[in-house]
Amino acid sequence: MRQIVIPEFGDASVLELREAALPEPGEGQVRVRVASAGVNPIDFKTRSGQGFVANAIRDHLPWVPGFEVAGTIDAVGAGVDGWQKGDPVVGMTGFPRAGGGYAEQTLVRADELCRAPEGLKLEEIGGVPLAALTAWQGLFSHLGLQPGQKLLILGGAGGVGHFAVQFAAQHGAHVVTTGSGANEDFLHQLGADDVVNYEQEDVHDVCYGLDAVLDLVGGEAGKAALSTLGEHGKLVTVPTVTAQAIKDLAAEKGIQAAGYVVEPDTDQLEEILALLNRRDAELHISAAFPLGDAAAAHRRQDDGHVRGKLVLQP
Structure with missing residues (x-):
């Protein structure tokens, strides 16, 4: 072979x-x-x-x-x-x-x-499996996302992001995501309520008082997104290379932030596959x-x- x-x-x-x-x-x-x-x-x-x-x-x-x-x-x-x-x-x-x-x-x-x-x-x-479970666990295991909450997803058009947008929208959250101008229509089709075109505007200038941020980009983008959170909001970040720097800055500002690594979970994966099979996600x-x-x-x-x-x- x-x-x-x-x-x-x-x-x-x-x-x-x-x-x-x-x-x-x-x-x-x-x-x-x-x-x-x-x-x-x-x-x-x-x-x-x-x-x-x-x-x-x-x-x-x-x-x-x-x-x-x-x-x-x-x-x-x-x-x-x-x-x-x-x-x-x-x-x-x-x-x-x-x-x-x-x-x-x-x-x-x-x-x-x-x-x-x-x-x-x-x-x-x-x-x-890996991409969808990363999105699922970030939203529900680590952020505890609830219907009606305002969520920002950094990098909504990518592998993890396009699942996260769909799962959050299905769950009844108000979904804001960053994306390029070329991906705006795609992101709205996935269920995003608002798309911040990072080529034209900074997310911290247009978002504030959010309940949750799922950071799939990391680095300076993850740090900037901390300022979009409300008093009780939380950010979770996926890229492990920059996670500690983001958590350190969040601690300085008194903001909740955490990093995580996806874990295999067949029960969660079966839920995801059922959504895909029903065409409730793609x-x-x-x-x-x-x-x-x-x-x-x-x-x-x-x-x-x-x-x-x-x-x-x-």
Whole structure:
């Protein structure tokens, strides 16, 4: 079988397509023939040697990236109940250290998987788990978002952001999000009430008294968004590289702020898949790439401004 490996940290050109022996599932594992694997910012940050995953794997290169897949089970290990060959599945895989999604076939813990609904395409929904769970957990586990609250999402058109806009709107929040002029119509179609065009205005000049901020951008944008919160408002930030700086500034100002890292959760993922299957939310695929074009996918992601998700289709 073929897989993409990171032999050393660097730019997208370091990614290599290699032949590997077909892995056999161990206790509690299944082998999945991958129909789609999501490409996420954490993948290219890890490839470039940044972040907590890179620190964890730097002595274990070469390493296969990819933390979300969809496909069909083609082998079942000992001790696995409820799954059999041919079952369509989707889930986060190997997070945060094992990875393995950028491959034609990969080993996954059986308890990390959900059954893929018949109405969703396996060639696409590998782009759902990590991004959608990041949005879901940020909104509901960490912000405790309530209907009627005013929420700002920084970066609403991206992979996590386009899910967050939809989930928050479905939940009855008043959704404000930042985006480029080219994405304004897209964001309104997803359910955003207001779009702040960051090319023309600063969010802290037009937003104030908000209940919650979901920061998917980090850095100076995350710091600036602190001033949009009301007295009891809270910000949660996703990019781990700048999370501490944002939390430190928030503490100086007496503002609630926290960082978080997504966690695999099949119960939450099943709720999300049900929303998608009912067409109450949608996955937007900006582009799909063959496995051998993983470097091109990373360059596209590196350039930023990706609308929705990128996927590999082995």
